[in-house]
Amino acid sequence: MNIRFYNAKMLVPAKDGRFEIVEGELWVKGKEICYLGDGRSNLEEVCKDRDVIVWDRELDVKGNLLMPGFKNAHTHTAMTFLRSYADDLPLQDWLNKQVFPREGQLTEDDVYWLNILGIMEYLTSGITANFDMYFFPPVDAKASVDTGFRTVQTSGLNNFGGTVELMEENYHIVNEMSDLTSFIIGFHAEYTTSMELMEGVAKLAQKLKSPVWLHNSETKLEVEECKGRWGLTPTQLTEKLGMYEYGGGGYHCVWVEEPDFEIFKSRGLTAVTNPASNLKLASGICPLKRFADKGVSLAIGTDGPASNNCLDMFREMFLASTLAKVREMDAACIPADEILYMATAGGANAMQLSDCDSLAVGKKADIVMIDLQQPNMQPENNIVKNLVYSGSKQNVKLTMVNGRILYEDGRFDIGFDPAEVYQRANAVIRRMK
Amino acid sequence: MNIRFYNAKMLVPAKDGRFEIVEGELWVKGKEICYLGDGRSNLEEVCKDRDVIVWDRELDVKGNLLMPGFKNAHTHTAMTFLRSYADDLPLQDWLNKQVFPREGQLTEDDVYWLNILGIMEYLTSGITANFDMYFFPPVDAKASVDTGFRTVQTSGLNNFGGTVELMEENYHIVNEMSDLTSFIIGFHAEYTTSMELMEGVAKLAQKLKSPVWLHNSETKLEVEECKGRWGLTPTQLTEKLGMYEYGGGGYHCVWVEEPDFEIFKSRGLTAVTNPASNLKLASGICPLKRFADKGVSLAIGTDGPASNNCLDMFREMFLASTLAKVREMDAACIPADEILYMATAGGANAMQLSDCDSLAVGKKADIVMIDLQQPNMQPENNIVKNLVYSGSKQNVKLTMVNGRILYEDGRFDIGFDPAEVYQRANAVIRRMK
Numbered sequence: 001m002n003i004r005f006y007n008a009k010m011l012v013p014a015k016d017g018r019f020e021i022v023e024g025e026l027w028v029k030g031k032e033i034c035y036l037g038d039g040r041s042n043l044e045e046v047c048k049d050r051d052v053i054v055w056d057r058e059l060d061v062k063g064n065l066l067m068p069g070f071k072n073a074h075t076h077t078a079m080t081f082l083r084s085y086a087d088d089l090p091l092q093d094w095l096n097k098q099v100f101p102r103e104g105q106l107t108e109d110d111v112y113w114l115n116i117l118g119i120m121e122y123l124t125s126g127i128t129a130n131f132d133m134y135f136f137p138p139v140d141a142k143a144s145v146d147t148g149f150r151t152v153q154t155s156g157l158n159n160f161g162g163t164v165e166l167m168e169e170n171y172h173i174v175n176e177m178s179d180l181t182s183f184i185i186g187f188h189a190e191y192t193t194s195m196e197l198m199e200g201v202a203k204l205a206q207k208l209k210s211p212v213w214l215h216n217s218e219t220k221l222e223v224e225e226c227k228g229r230w231g232l233t234p235t236q237l238t239e240k241l242g243m244y245e246y247g248g249g250g251y252h253c254v255w256v257e258e259p260d261f262e263i264f265k266s267r268g269l270t271a272v273t274n275p276a277s278n279l280k281l282a283s284g285i286c287p288l289k290r291f292a293d294k295g296v297s298l299a300i301g302t303d304g305p306a307s308n309n310c311l312d313m314f315r316e317m318f319l320a321s322t323l324a325k326v327r328e329m330d331a332a333c334i335p336a337d338e339i340l341y342m343a344t345a346g347g348a349n350a351m352q353l354s355d356c357d358s359l360a361v362g363k364k365a366d367i368v369m370i371d372l373q374q375p376n377m378q379p380e381n382n383i384v385k386n387l388v389y390s391g392s393k394q395n396v397k398l399t400m401v402n403g404r405i406l407y408e409d410g411r412f413d414i415g416f417d418p419a420e421v422y423q424r425a426n427a428v429i430r431r432m433k
Numbered sequence: 434m435n436i437r438f439y440n441a442k443m444l445v446p447a448k449d450g451r452f453e454i455v456e457g458e459l460w461v462k463g464k465e466i467c468y469l470g471d472g473r474s475n476l477e478e479v480c481k482d483r484d485v486i487v488w489d490r491e492l493d494v495k496g497n498l499l500m501p502g503f504k505n506a507h508t509h510t511a512m513t514f515l516r517s518y519a520d521d522l523p524l525q526d527w528l529n530k531q532v533f534p535r536e537g538q539l540t541e542d543d544v545y546w547l548n549i550l551g552i553m554e555y556l557t558s559g560i561t562a563n564f565d566m567y568f569f570p571p572v573d574a575k576a577s578v579d580t581g582f583r584t585v586q587t588s589g590l591n592n593f594g595g596t597v598e599l600m601e602e603n604y605h606i607v608n609e610m611s612d613l614t615s616f617i618i619g620f621h622a623e624y625t626t627s628m629e630l631m632e633g634v635a636k637l638a639q640k641l642k643s644p645v646w647l648h649n650s651e652t653k654l655e656v657e658e659c660k661g662r663w664g665l666t667p668t669q670l671t672e673k674l675g676m677y678e679y680g681g682g683g684y685h686c687v688w689v690e691e692p693d694f695e696i697f698k699s700r701g702l703t704a705v706t707n708p709a710s711n712l713k714l715a716s717g718i719c720p721l722k723r724f725a726d727k728g729v730s731l732a733i734g735t736d737g738p739a740s741n742n743c744l745d746m747f748r749e750m751f752l753a754s755t756l757a758k759v760r761e762m763d764a765a766c767i768p769a770d771e772i773l774y775m776a777t778a779g780g781a782n783a784m785q786l787s788d789c790d791s792l793a794v795g796k797k798a799d800i801v802m803i804d805l806q807q808p809n810m811q812p813e814n815n816i817v818k819n820l821v822y823s824g825s826k827q828n829v830k831l832t833m834v835n836g837r838i839l840y841e842d843g844r845f846d847i848g849f850d851p852a853e854v855y856q857r858a859n860a861v862i863r864r865m866k
Contacts (some may be wrong), residue, residue, distance in 0.1 A: 084818035086766045113473070121808035124827060236446070279755035280822070282764040310809045310823030315748065321713035332522045333713040373851070374742045375554035376826075380511070380860040385517035389713070390743030393809075394557060394826040425812040 001058045001403055003028040003365075006039060008061035008385070009069070009372070013345075013428035021383055026066055028365040030055060031179075031403040035395025036361055052134065064397065065370040065383060068358050069128025070313040073272040073349025074251040076117035076156075080110045081428045082306035091219050091281045099306060100160070101234050102432055105431045110137045112400035113424040116416055120151065123312040123414075126368035128178050128394045131351045133213075133251075133273075135161070137170045138407040145189025147252040147414040148404045150366065152351040155316050157201065158193045164200035171208060180402060184248070184352065186213035190226050190234045203242045203303060205248075211352070212243040219283045223255045230413040235260035244269060251301065252277075253291070254284040261294045270297040273342075275319035275369055276312075277303035282421030288324040289333050299346040300339075314391045321388060336388035369398035434837055436461040436798075439472060442542045442805070442816070444501070446791050449817075451770040454816055459499055462486060463611075464836040469794055471806040482794075494528070495505040497830065498803040498816060501791050502561025503746040504780025507684040507734025508704040509567045509589075511544045512549035515739035516859045522650050522716045532739060533593070535865055541572045548576035549849055554744040555582065556840035556847075559801035559829045564705075564734065564784045566619060566684075567596070567648075570603045572612040580847040581837045583799065585784040587619030587646050590634065591626045595632035604641060613835060617681070617785065619646035623667045624658050635674045638681075644785070645676040649683025650802035652716045656688045668693035677702060682783055684734065685710075686716040694727045703730040703783040708752035709745075710736035722756040722766050732779040734774075746822040747824045749775050756822060803830035 005026045014020040025039035034053075035043065086098030106114075111134065122130060129150035134140055137153040144151035155167040160204075167185065174183035185205045187193050193201075205212045216234045217223050226234050235250065236259060244263075249270035256264075256271075264271060273286040291298055299318050302311045321339045325331050348357035356364045372380065376390045395398050399407040406414050438459045447453040459470035460812040467486075512532075538845050539547075542568065546678065555563060562583035565574055570586040570804075577584035580630030586607050600618065607616035618638045626634075640643045650656050651665045659667050666684065669692060677696075682703035689704075697704060706719040724731055733753050735744045754772045758764050781790035789797045805813065809823045832840040839847050 083812065084815040084822060087815075087818055087822070088768055090764045094764065106442075111648070112767055117808055117811060124808060142558075156454075259483060263554065276751070276755065279759045280764065282758040282762050284762075305823070308823070310816070310825070312809070312823075315751065318709070318748065322709065325715040326718065327714045329715050329717075330525065331713065332521045333715070335521055373558060373855065375513075375550055375851075376745070378550060378855045379516065379862050381862055382517040382520075384522055385742070389520070389689060390515060390738070390741070390745075392743070393521075394825045417556075421808075422806065422811045429812050 001028070002030070002053050003057045004055050005066060006058065007063055009063060010036060010064045010359055011065060011244065012360065018320060018341045019384055026359065027053070027365070028400070028403050031361060031364055033361055033363050036359060044193065062373070064372050066180060066359060066371060067368050068344045069356070069366040069368050069399065069401065070126050070352065071299065071342050071351055072122060072127045072130045072301050072311065072313060073299035073347035073350050074274055074303055075132055075311065076304030077130055078114035078134050078140065079162050079304035080117045080121070081113045081307040081425055082311045085429065086306060087309070088102055091283055092172055094307070103135070106135065110428045112143050113421060115140050115344050115427065116147060116241070116307065117147045117421050117425045118311060119143065119147050119414055120414070120418065120421065123149040123399045124396060125312045125314065126399055127311065127313055127369070128366035128368070128399060128401045129351060129356060131347070136184065137203050138173045138177070141174045141177050143358070145178045145180055147416065148180070148406050150180045150353070150356065150401050152353065153181065153183045155184050156186070156188045157197060158188035159197065160192070160395050164197065164204055168208070171210070172252050180354065184213060185210040189215035189222065190237060198238070198241055202243045205243055205244050209246050211248030212238070213244050213248050214238065214250060216253055217260070218252035218278070220255050221266055233257050233260055235263050239263045239267065243245050244282065252283070252286070254278055254286050256287060261290065263297065264291070264296045265294050268297070272299045272301045272350060273320050274301050274303040275323050276305040276315055279319070280309070281307055285323045285327045287310055287326050287327065292334060292338065297346060297349060298342045298344045299350040312344055312393060314393060317388045317391070336385045340384055340390050345352050365400055365403040367400045368396060370397045371397040382399060390392050400405050434465070435486050437488050437491045437492065437682070438494050438499060440496060442496060442498045443469060444498060444793055445793065446468065448613065452817055459800070460486070461833070461836050464797055466707060466792060466794055466796050466798050469792060475861065479748055486861060488594055489795065492852045495587060495806070496548045497805050499792060500801050500803060502776045502789070502799040502801050502834065503559050503732050503776050503843045504732065504784055504786065504830065505560045505744065506578065506732035506745060506783050507707055508563050508565055508738055508744065509737030510563055511547035511564050512700050512737035512739040513547045513550045513554070514543070514858055516742045518862065519739060520742070521602050523784050525654065527740070536568070540866055541569050543861045544569050544572050545576050546854060547853065547861065548573050549580060550854050550858045552582045553845055553847070553851065554577065554578050556832045556845065557829060558745045558747065559803070559824050560744065560746055560800035560833055561801070562786060562789060563785060563830060564780070570612070570616060574610050576605045577585065578611045578613055581613070581839050582785070582848065583613045583789065583834050585786065586614065587768045588614045589621045591621035592630065593625070597630065597637055599838065601637055601641070606644070615785065617646060618643040618771060622648035623670060624655050626803045629850045631671070631674055635676045636646045638676055639678050643796060644673070644679050644681030645679050647671065647683060648686040648692070652713070653688050656690070666690050666693055668696050672700065685716070685719070687711055687719050689800070692724065697724070698727050701730070703732050703779070705732045705734045705783060706753050707734050707736040708756050709748055710740040711750070712813035713742070714740055718756045720760065721760050725767060725771065730779060730782060731775045731782040733776045734760060735865055745826060746776055747826060748866035749823070750821045769818045773817055798833055798836040799830060800833040801829060804828045804830040
């Protein structure tokens with residue numbers, strides 16, 4: 001499809017600082033952005049094609065905003081079935097008493113449909129790619145391919161499920177499945193995974209030259225127990241095991257200790273913050289400002305819908321920003337444009353999606369249109385601050401992934417009937433009751 | 434207007450606990466709910482009228498949810514003009530350097546239009562009444578009357594503006610203006626108001642038999658300085674001045690000390706929490722659980738859009754709940770139905786709107802329709818938890834105030850063109866630059 005957006009405001013990388021807003025047109029040819037400018041000048045990038053592009057659609061943006069899609073840098077998408085089912089328990093009880101027993105009953109078919117429900121929710125929130133850890137990565141990935149959504153899968157390997165060999169197999173299956181899918185090495189967490197398995201993960205990462213990801217220092221108890229077992233924090237232990245030869249990072253990173261920051265920095269790791277989940281499970285508040293001051297790469301994720309309980313990057317952005325402010329008791333802490341960068345390019349960087357990180361010629365067309373003609377976006381004093389501090393799913397007018405419009409004005413174009421998806425999700429839960 | 438909602442789920446007061454969900458019909462006759470039931474039985478309440486009701490509209494709710502409108506129990510609506518304009522400063526600097534100088538330039542006409550912008554945003558969030566403190570209460574109230582919105586005004590009297598006499602005048606003007614408007618005595622805060630003015634407020638409250646409201650213990654500095662001046666916390670000082678003969682309460686209530694809880698309880702005061710604003714200005718986290726344990730009445734407000742930066746009760750509900758959990762490091766702390774009660778009936782109670790607090794026969798028709806056929810509301814494991822933990826403005830399908838549908842499917846029916854409202858708000862800011 002070739003799509004011309006005109007009369008647009010566009011959020012683009014700035015020469016100085018993170019973002020600037022320019023006005024004009026953005027052209028999508030197939031899966032990529034082939035032009036971004038005022039529609040008259042700088043046409044040389046597409047000069048050769050310009051005369052022969054046949055527009056499938058010309059879309060008047062009416063002064064609204066085009067921006068790069070949000071990258072949800074940590075989630076367990078198919079946990080949609082547990083939304084508002086298991087709540088109000090501390091992390092360990094919640095996992096052991098509520099989550100694990102029900103997850104044991106999930107079939108591959110369940111997981112496929114629960115993924116589609118989650119993908120629909122991503123689209124309503126302007127999310128164009130997820131960094132997903134769940135059972136059956138090839139099934140999770142297929143749900144993405146079938147709906148047209150972009151996914152990076154990692155493994156949730158732990159003592160109760162999976163093997164290093166299966167992870168290697170999934171690595172190849174998912175990486176070779178589609179240009180919408182990729183796979184990075186990972187495992188659940190130190191507190192659920194034996195030393196033997198962790199050593200296997202490290203070896204596999206070195207063999208495949210892959211980064212490694214895990215839940216890291218989510219709760220105080222996790223870090224205390226890890227130190228009790230190994231005399232090291234989870235960050236120090238995984239570093240010692242040789243996991244980070246090719247980078248990677250940690251999800252949550254709430255209870256990080258001083259030497260851990262140095263490891264994140266020296267290894268080029270990314271810390272992914274999951275503020276809503278950390279509040280709801282009473283895990284704590286991530287030291288985002290300290291990571292930023294140390295120069296560590298940062299990204300933002302929703303975590304799964306069982307602990308959040310939704311998949312909303314607007315809520316996560318507001319929380320990431322304002323929890324940093326209240327944690328440091330400093331209202332000036334971490335400006336809005338840094339947060340928006342984490343939620344877009346920061347996530348893309350963590351997920352090895354450098355061709356999806358921003359609006360620029362040659363980048364993949366993973367684009368969101370934000371409705372500025374809503375009361376929460378007015379007046380237009382500062383559009384970036386409006387996005388971070390007052391934006392909402394209500395403002396997502398259109399979500400495009402890989403050049404395809406998957407969501408527009410509240411309607412999905414993903415090849416599935418929403419009513420059937422909801423009915424299937426409800427059936428999974430009914431079966432378990 | 435007489436409106437029949439059918440095929441509805443309805444959130445009603447429960448015999449045991451806070452809420453239950455029943456299915457059936459809800460009938461609105463004029464400004465009131467005249468029937469709520471399965472549409473066949475219990476028709477006696479409207480029996481006399483039933484044969485003669487002519488429906489102006491019969492609305493198929495399609496299994497979606499009708500619930501009482503949210504009550505925004507603390508706000509400064511017209512501060513919409515400062516959204517994303519003054520940010521990232523601590524409270525005192527933010528007030529003195531950014532807010533006050535610009536507020537000094539506002540005209541009554543500005544405030545009228547800025548109120549209308551805020552009211553539009555309330556409607557998108559399912560808010561049906563606000564407890565507003567700002568300049569020109571009769572102007573604020575007129576914006577509500579002209580749009581059909583319900584408002585309770587209080588005074589922001591302080592050393593830099595207003596007099597006790599003017600407050601008394603406004604009390605009568607606003608209380609007599611319309612059945613949509615009322616006025617309760619209040620002043621800005623101890624740290625901005627002289628002893629002479631505060632004594633005048635106390636006398637006026639006793640004369641008019643009115644509750645009294647103020648910003649109370651929002652920042653640590655405020656409480657320390659108050660204790661330095663008077664040897665008492667703001668709560669103790671205002672109690673000693675005789676302000677609470679007829680009840681009232683405090684906004685924010687973050688830095689409350691042990692004896693303050695007793696005053697709140699014994700005087701029947703309400704503590705209104707404003708979690709988003711308290712995070713963004715790095716003021717702190719309200720001890721909501723301690724208030725609840727002491728049996729103090731609670732409500733939730735957005736605060737003004739300059740400090741929040743939006744007017745979204747879904748965000749406030751999520752924050753009120755989850756900040757309590759992380760503050761107490763207890764994921765079981767304050768269940769979702771308590772939060773939903775604070776955001777509806779708790780606010781109505783604080784605002785003396787007992788006839789707008791719930792869905793029941795004889796109550797005012799201040800009703801919101803929530804779209805459950807959205808991915809963030811599925812599966813329907815627990816609708817109340819879905820509302821509190823994953824609800825969003827995106828789910829607000831219809832907002833009715835006093836029997837009139839003011840917002841439906843993204844369109845406003847308030848007698849104003851949204852484009853003109855946005856243009857006026859932008860003009861105010863342009864004039865100040």
